[in-house]
Amino acid sequence: MCEIIAVTSGNGGSGKTMFAANFASVLAMSGCRVLLMDLNAGLRNLDIALGLESQIVYDIADVVRGICPLDKALIRDSRFKALYLLSASQDHAKASLRTADMEQICGVLSARFDFIIIDTPAGLGRDWRAAVSQANIAVVLMTQEYSSIRETESLDINLQKCGIRHRYAIINRVRRHDHQHDCFPDLEEIDEAIRMPIAGGVIFDENIHLSMNSSIPVVCRKDSYIVRNFKRIFLRIYNDLRK
Numbered sequence: 001m002c003e004i005i006a007v008t009s010g011n012g013g014s015g016k017t018m019f020a021a022n023f024a025s026v027l028a029m030s031g032c033r034v035l036l037m038d039l040n041a042g043l044r045n046l047d048i049a050l051g052l053e054s055q056i057v058y059d060i061a062d063v064v065r066g067i068c069p070l071d072k073a074l075i076r077d078s079r080f081k082a083l084y085l086l087s088a089s090q091d092h093a094k095a096s097l098r099t100a101d102m103e104q105i106c107g108v109l110s111a112r113f114d115f116i117i118i119d120t121p122a123g124l125g126r127d128w129r130a131a132v133s134q135a136n137i138a139v140v141l142m143t144q145e146y147s148s149i150r151e152t153e154s155l156d157i158n159l160q161k162c163g164i165r166h167r168y169a170i171i172n173r174v175r176r177h178d179h180q181h182d183c184f185p186d187l188e189e190i191d192e193a194i195r196m197p198i199a200g201g202v203i204f205d206e207n208i209h210l211s212m213n214s215s216i217p218v219v220c221r222k223d224s225y226i227v228r229n230f231k232r233i234f235l236r237i238y239n240d241l242r243k
């Protein structure tokens with residue numbers, strides 16, 4: 001069965017693209033067939049994180065408009081056995097997706113992939129609703145701040161309205177010294193405030209930031225602690241789904 005995972009957040013810049021690129025890479029390294037779908041119309045950047053930008057000829061908007069068949073818009077990342085990217089259009093004007101488009105595209109791709117990982121656009125508008133419409137799992141990126149707790153709670157209500165039963169939080173950009181300041185919520189406080197399990201955290205690491213601009217997901221570095229971190233996140237979600 002294909003799991004469709006929407007990677008989303010209550011606020012922009014929280015690490016959705018970073019998480020989607022690395023999580024997909026870890027799954028692909030483990031032998032899973034993975035499709036990464038970038039739905040940030042006009043603001044795509046998963047292609048840059050993976051170093052595939054020069055290979056994009058067609059995008060999801062071309063598929064929806066019947067300009068090319070779906071297969072032509074799937075770009076294979078040759079570092080992995082089965083990791084593909086379906087990119088958003090850079091032309092916002094031609095790019096709005098409907099839920100029906102997503103239903104059709106995900107319907108076809110579900111038979112071919114073990115995981116479809118969707119990098120959703122910011123905001124809770126029509127594009128966001130279409131982006132999450134086919135997902136059975138949502139991974140919500142948040143930070144260790146009170147404002148992020150509030151944004152995550154409000155996002156969670158919307159995810160529930162969209163019928164997504166399995167929702168997990170990831171706390172990104174965790175800084176060790178933040179724990180010494182009372183002004184930041186600690187993990188217990190976050191756990192009590194949000195109504196979804198925390199599947200893990202990703203520390204603030206300059207190497208992660210650099211990798212987003214160097215075309216190589218940070219988990220591709222051999223023996224990096226970050227690979228183990230992402231694997232643990234996957235296992236927590238996997239075990240929870242099977243409860």
Ligand SMILES: Nc1ncnc2c1ncn2[C@@H]1O[C@H](COP(=O)(O)OP(=O)(O)OP(=O)(O)O)[C@@H](O)[C@H]1O
Binds near residue numbers: 122
């Ligand atoms: N754990 C981390 N450590 C260091 N830098 C990080 C980390 N997570 C993300 N970043 C950096 O933060 C910035 C925002 O991350 P990213 O682009 O993944 O966020 P986003 O949620 O996809 O943003 P948008 O809403 O604009 O699509 C990027 O420059 C990225 O390199």
Ligand SMILES: [Mg+2]
Binds near residue numbers: 016017018045119
């Ligand atoms: Mg992004």
